[in-house]
Amino acid sequence: MTEVDHQLVFRPATAADVPALVALVESAYRGESSRTGWTSEADLLDGPRTDDAAVAEAVGHPDGVVLVAERDGELLACCQLQRHAGHAYFGMFSVRPGLQGGGLGRTVLAEAERLAAEEWGVSVLEMKVIEQRADLIAWYERRGYRRTGVYTPFPYGDERVGIPRRADLRFETLTKELAG
Structure with a gap:
């Protein structure tokens, strides 16, 4: 466990965390609860963002980790590496919708970058963001990520990742060189 930001604790997720992680991800991206924060995809997609099987696979991946951020044992944020x-x-x-915009996301992203660079020895962090999420892409750009112009089609027809509300969705790859 790593303690940062006074009472904020980072730890790897376990199988016992899967239901709470699914609920957190859904609350941050889909449905009316997601509109409390600014990361909602509710205007772009309906349906689920993830499910128990996908999160359990991420938690158990041999070359990865789902990083959990907690305060006083309460799940506040997560990310997958x-x-x-x-x-x-x-x-x-x-990040829990009511806590978005207060710096918690920046702290979690910084910890993920630190872990990838220092513990794994990788020099680049890569992600895919829905191209139409200009506000989110701008947030990442302010943190040193760059748009690559590399696009991946949205998986239309795979309702496990959501039901698109428009026909032009695609992902853009963003990258950041990490200091090691």
Whole structure:
């Protein structure tokens, strides 16, 4: 466990965390509760953002970790890191909607970058963001991420990742060089 930001504690998620992680991710991105924060995808997608099976797979991945941020045992935020040759993938980044905009996300992102660089020895962090999320992309750019112009199609027809409300969704890859 790593303690940062006074009472904020980071730890790897376990299988016991899966239901709470699914609830956190859903609350941050989908439905009316997500509109409390600014990371909502509710205008772009309906349906689920993830499910128990996908989160359990991420938690148990041999080359990855789901990092949990807690205060006094209460789940506040999470992210997924997965190690690849030469880089790490960052995803499933979720902050409780009522706590968004207060710096918690920046702290979690910084811890993920530190872990990837210092503990895994990777020099690049990579993520995919829905291109239409200009506010989110701008947030990442302010933290040193750059748009690559590399796009991945949205998985239309796979309702496990949501039901699109528009036909032009796609992901753009963002990257950041990490100091090691």
